[in-house]
Amino acid sequence: MQLPTGKRFLTGDRPTGPLHIGHFVGSLQNRVALQNAGNEGFIVIADYQVITDRLDTEAVEKNIIDIVKDYLAVGIDPAKSTIFIQSHIQELAELTTIFSMLVTLPQIERNPTVKEEIHAMGLKNKVSLGMLSYPVSPAADILLLQPDFVPVGVDQAPHVELAREIAGRFNRAFGEVYHIPELMLSHYPRLVGLDGDQKMSKSRGNAINLSDPPEVVELKIKKAVTDSYTTVVYDPKKRPIISNMLTLFSVVTGQPPEVIAQQFGSKGYREFKEELIVAINAFLQPIQKRRSEVSDDEVARIVRNGTARARGIAAETMKETRAAMKFHYPKIYG
Numbered sequence: 001m002q003l004p005t006g007k008r009f010l011t012g013d014r015p016t017g018p019l020h021i022g023h024f025v026g027s028l029q030n031r032v033a034l035q036n037a038g039n040e041g042f043i044v045i046a047d048y049q050v051i052t053d054r055l056d057t058e059a060v061e062k063n064i065i066d067i068v069k070d071y072l073a074v075g076i077d078p079a080k081s082t083i084f085i086q087s088h089i090q091e092l093a094e095l096t097t098i099f100s101m102l103v104t105l106p107q108i109e110r111n112p113t114v115k116e117e118i119h120a121m122g123l124k125n126k127v128s129l130g131m132l133s134y135p136v137s138p139a140a141d142i143l144l145l146q147p148d149f150v151p152v153g154v155d156q157a158p159h160v161e162l163a164r165e166i167a168g169r170f171n172r173a174f175g176e177v178y179h180i181p182e183l184m185l186s187h188y189p190r191l192v193g194l195d196g197d198q199k200m201s202k203s204r205g206n207a208i209n210l211s212d213p214p215e216v217v218e219l220k221i222k223k224a225v226t227d228s229y230t231t232v233v234y235d236p237k238k239r240p241i242i243s244n245m246l247t248l249f250s251v252v253t254g255q256p257p258e259v260i261a262q263q264f265g266s267k268g269y270r271e272f273k274e275e276l277i278v279a280i281n282a283f284l285q286p287i288q289k290r291r292s293e294v295s296d297d298e299v300a301r302i303v304r305n306g307t308a309r310a311r312g313i314a315a316e317t318m319k320e321t322r323a324a325m326k327f328h329y330p331k332i333y334g
């Protein structure tokens, strides 16, 4: 695929835990490629989004530091990609208030990501108002920084669509302020977790984290669910569980899954798992080496600088927004 160049992009993560191999293939790798192709990156750490479904905030700061270390370890360069904290840009809260008036209830209620997350939480009356309306917050993240495009996976695509709708609605109501960003969809298939039936996820305990030491990788792979066959065959329809593990093997070695399957054939799962452990650890080793070279102080500096830089752009966009809405009150404030 031809990468754009000379453009601005924005994407983000929720600081709920360490990043894993699924994040690497689905999005981190792409961010690094985009930044190195001469695009200007913005990465929002969406801490408000953490409290949509939990009020325990004990680990948030540590999670932010860990995520930034993961970013740096995979090659995100703070000189090319600005990393910032959502709750420390006040304009994001202002813009979320304004944008929430530009969104109708049906627009929110048909958002498939919100539906799925609410469903996963069980009882509907436990759902906070902020959870229901949360897609307005990424829309503010996106539009405030005025990116040209937003690279995300399919589950986040509805949020980008909503941001585009909000931008259009604002511009029609108050005048052209917002640039309407493009969606850049990641086509990489979601990695399935080690439990064999759900996507690899921070919160489901079924992932290989980028920061997992070799003994943890070994334990996780040994415990990973397998099927009751004995041969290693790549056939996602008939043999999904072993095929998912072959996909993981393929991701960490760069070899096609069919080729790996042929190498094992009838050697059995034990040997396959042993080789998979070796391959994952070889893949993680250089990432972890770079990770170990980053200090907490360096992370703190990068995040403070990134947030300050994002704030500068935020203030500009907010000024234009207020003026367009006639909320700058020249008779009162001159």
Ligand code: TRP
Pocket: 010, 011, 012, 013, 014, 044, 046, 049, 137, 138, 139, 141, 142, 150, 152, 156, 159
């Ligand atoms: N909603 C994203 C997630 O759950 C994180 C996020 C917040 C985001 N704001 C964003 C992603 C803006 C892309 C653009 O992972």
